[in-house]
Each structure stands twice: as C-alpha cells, then as structure tokens.
Amino acid sequence: MLELYHNGMSSCAQKVRLALAEKGLDWEGHHLDLRAGETRTPQYLRLNPRGVVPTLVHDGRVVRESNVILEYLDDVFPDPPLRPGGAWARAQVRLWNKRLDEGHHDIATATVSSAIAFRHQFLALGEEACEAAIASVSDPEKREQRRDLIRNGTASPRFRTAVRMWVVLLRDMEAALGETAWLAGDSYSIADAAYTPYLTRLDHLRMLGLIDGKPRLADWYERIRARPSYETAMTRWFDPKYLALMAEKGDEEWPLAAEIAAEAA
Ligand SMILES: N[C@@H](CCC(=O)N[C@@H](CS)C(=O)NCC(=O)O)C(=O)O
Incomplete structure (x- = not known):
C-alpha cells in the first residue's frame, strides 16, 4: 500500500x-x-x-x-517509465531535479511565494501568533528568512535575488527545450513532473510574464497542463483561498518583479 x-x-x-x-x-x-x-x-x-x-x-x-x-x-513501478533509458540521459534528469534541491525550491520559490503572498496569511494571525509561527521554524536560517519575508515582503533583498534566480532557470529551461521535446529527453520524465509545480506557482503568482519571449517553455507548459495527470494531481487539489491571495497580491507586485527581471536579463 x-x-x-x-x-x-x-x-x-x-x-x-x-x-x-x-x-x-x-x-x-x-x-x-x-x-x-x-x-x-x-x-x-x-x-x-x-x-x-x-x-x-x-x-x-x-x-x-x-x-x-x-x-x-x-x-x-517502472511501467510506464518516467526516466529515459541510458546513463547520460538519466544523469540529465538528476541534474534538473538536483537544482531544485540546491536552492530553487528553498530560496527562489519560497521567497517569491512568501514575499508576495503567503506573508499576508501570517500577518493576518496577529502579532503574537505571527511571532509564534516564525519561532516554530527550527532551522535558524529558514527562521530568519521567514521573519524577513513576513516583515519586509518584496522590499527584502532576498526578493531581488530570488527573481534573478528565476530568470536564469527559465532561460536554461528554454535552451533545454530547444534540444529535446521534454526537459530531459524526448519523453516525459520525472524532471517534467518536478518542474510542473514551479511553473504553476509562477502562474498563480501572476508572474508568468517571465516566460514572455520563451516560446518553447510556453509550449511545454501548455503540453504539461493538457496531460490528464495535471487535473488529477494539481487542479483538483488547488485551494481557492490560496489562489485568490496569490492572484491579488501577485498583480500588485508584478511591476517590481518585471523591473528586476528586466535588469537581470
Ligand atoms: N527537500 C524537501 C522540501 C520539502 C518542503 O520544503 N516542503 C514544504 C512544502 S513545499 C513544507 O512542508 N513546509 C512546511 C511548512 O511550511 O510548515 C522535499 O523535496 O521533499
């Protein structure tokens, strides 16, 4: 089971x-x-x-x-396989997914999500409960990150760093999709599954403008969303309260994100 x-x-x-x-x-x-x-x-x-x-x-x-x-x-459960055959191709899958663990999740994505939207969930708790939520993070660096992003939002220098990381990642994804139909080869793999939530998060935060001028990535995102798994594993689980918050705050913060991205491009 x-x-x-x-x-x-x-x-x-x-x-x-x-x-x-x-x-x-x-x-x-x-x-x-x-x-x-x-x-x-x-x-x-x-x-x-x-x-x-x-x-x-x-x-x-x-x-x-x-x-x-x-x-x-x-x-x-190897059937259907979600990794390409061959050691080199499998290494590409690992490299993509390792990148998420090396900062794209904890730094780039957590930062834009919190700085733009999720901080408001904590602020709405009131001062005491908000401080308790910050104090409950056991890792000291992550605790400081949460504190900074709740208190300072997109004015934190962390936001600038995070948007720059996104710019570099999206550029690399566009380049990879110029070589192969999917991120790590010509068939859908766990690398595509792993990156689907991240493009979706950009979309929810109204930051999808970051892929303007990246036709292969835009096409990949469309193909990803057309797969039945997107409905089963993603859409069905979306929380309308989170979506509304991300859309509202994302629209407000987009001009700043766009400005930072333009400088970084
Ligand atoms: N490296 C871990 C990261 C997991 C992680 O950061 N999960 C977040 C949600 S995406 C979480 O559970 N956060 C706990 C919290 O926000 O209290 C993994 O890939 O499984």
Missing part, C-alpha cells in the same frame, strides 16, 4: 502526486495543514524529522524527499 503525507498547494507534494497519477497508482492520502503546524507534531516528526511534506510510506517503509520519492516510484 502507498500512503502519501501531503498538502494540496505544496510544490514538493504536487510533483509526487503527478508521478503517482502518470503511473496510474492508487494511494491513500493524509492531507496536512501546513499553516496549522500539522507537520510539526511529534508523530509526524517521527516520519519526517524536517517537518515537511511530502512523505511516502510504502508497505510500512518510509521514503522522504520529493526527488528521492520520484526516483523510488520509478524504480518500484
């Missing part, structure tokens, strides 16, 4: 749901409310000591880290 601890709007959980959908696998879900601190309970921390989603439990054995889970699912 496959069990997934996840959250509807979590990028890392979305990519795992995409792989499960692409493979047509049945799974039992445990949906955790991140804002209510449900990833920080003693029971969940025993499964995932970092207190993050997703966590996969397969026949009682725990697998953590979304990119590791993607490879695990493809190893255990």
Whole structure:
C-alpha cells in the first residue's frame, strides 16, 4: 500500500502526486495543514524529522524527499517509465531535479511565494501568533528568512535575488527545450513532473510574464497542463483561498518583479 503525507498547494507534494497519477497508482492520502503546524507534531516528526511534506510510506517503509520519492516510484513501478533509458540521459534528469534541491525550491520559490503572498496569511494571525509561527521554524536560517519575508515582503533583498534566480532557470529551461521535446529527453520524465509545480506557482503568482519571449517553455507548459495527470494531481487539489491571495497580491507586485527581471536579463 502507498500512503502519501501531503498538502494540496505544496510544490514538493504536487510533483509526487503527478508521478503517482502518470503511473496510474492508487494511494491513500493524509492531507496536512501546513499553516496549522500539522507537520510539526511529534508523530509526524517521527516520519519526517524536517517537518515537511511530502512523505511516502510504502508497505510500512518510509521514503522522504520529493526527488528521492520520484526516483523510488520509478524504480518500484517502472511501467510506464518516467526516466529515459541510458546513463547520460538519466544523469540529465538528476541534474534538473538536483537544482531544485540546491536552492530553487528553498530560496527562489519560497521567497517569491512568501514575499508576495503567503506573508499576508501570517500577518493576518496577529502579532503574537505571527511571532509564534516564525519561532516554530527550527532551522535558524529558514527562521530568519521567514521573519524577513513576513516583515519586509518584496522590499527584502532576498526578493531581488530570488527573481534573478528565476530568470536564469527559465532561460536554461528554454535552451533545454530547444534540444529535446521534454526537459530531459524526448519523453516525459520525472524532471517534467518536478518542474510542473514551479511553473504553476509562477502562474498563480501572476508572474508568468517571465516566460514572455520563451516560446518553447510556453509550449511545454501548455503540453504539461493538457496531460490528464495535471487535473488529477494539481487542479483538483488547488485551494481557492490560496489562489485568490496569490492572484491579488501577485498583480500588485508584478511591476517590481518585471523591473528586476528586466535588469537581470
Ligand atoms: N527537500 C524537501 C522540501 C520539502 C518542503 O520544503 N516542503 C514544504 C512544502 S513545499 C513544507 O512542508 N513546509 C512546511 C511548512 O511550511 O510548515 C522535499 O523535496 O521533499
């Protein structure tokens, strides 16, 4: 049996749901409310000591880290394959997904999401609860990042750095899609699954203007959304309150993001 601890709007959980959908696998879900601190309970921390989603439990054995889970699912359920054959092509998949772990998730995406939209969820809690939410982050650097982004939003220098990282990533994706139909080869792979939530996040934050002038990437995003897995693993789980917040605040902050991106291009 496959069990997934996840959250509807979590990028890392979305990519795992995409792989499960692409493979047509049945799974039992445990949906955790991140804002209510449900990833920080003693029971969940025993499964995932970092207190993050997703966590996969397969026949009682725990697998953590979304990119590791993607490879695990493809190893255990190889049909249909979600990695190309051949060591070099597989190395390309790993390189793409490693990049998310090396900062694109924790720095670039977490920063634009929090600075533009999610900070307002914390501010709405009131001063005491907001401070408690900041203090609940155990990693000191991440705690400081949360504090800075909640307090300063897009005025934080972190926002500028994050938008620049996005510019470089999107340029590299456009170049890769000039070589092959999908990110890491001529067939859909777990690299495409892994990046789908990130383009979607840009879209939700009204930052999709960053792919203007990138026709291959725009076409990739369309092809990704046309796959049945997008409905099953993404759309069905979207939280309307998050979507409304991201759209409203994204529209307000887009001129600044566009200005930083133009400088970085
Ligand atoms: N490297 C981890 C990162 C997981 C992660 O950061 N998950 C976020 C959601 S995308 C989370 O659970 N955050 C907990 C919180 O916001 O309280 C992975 O890829 O699984």
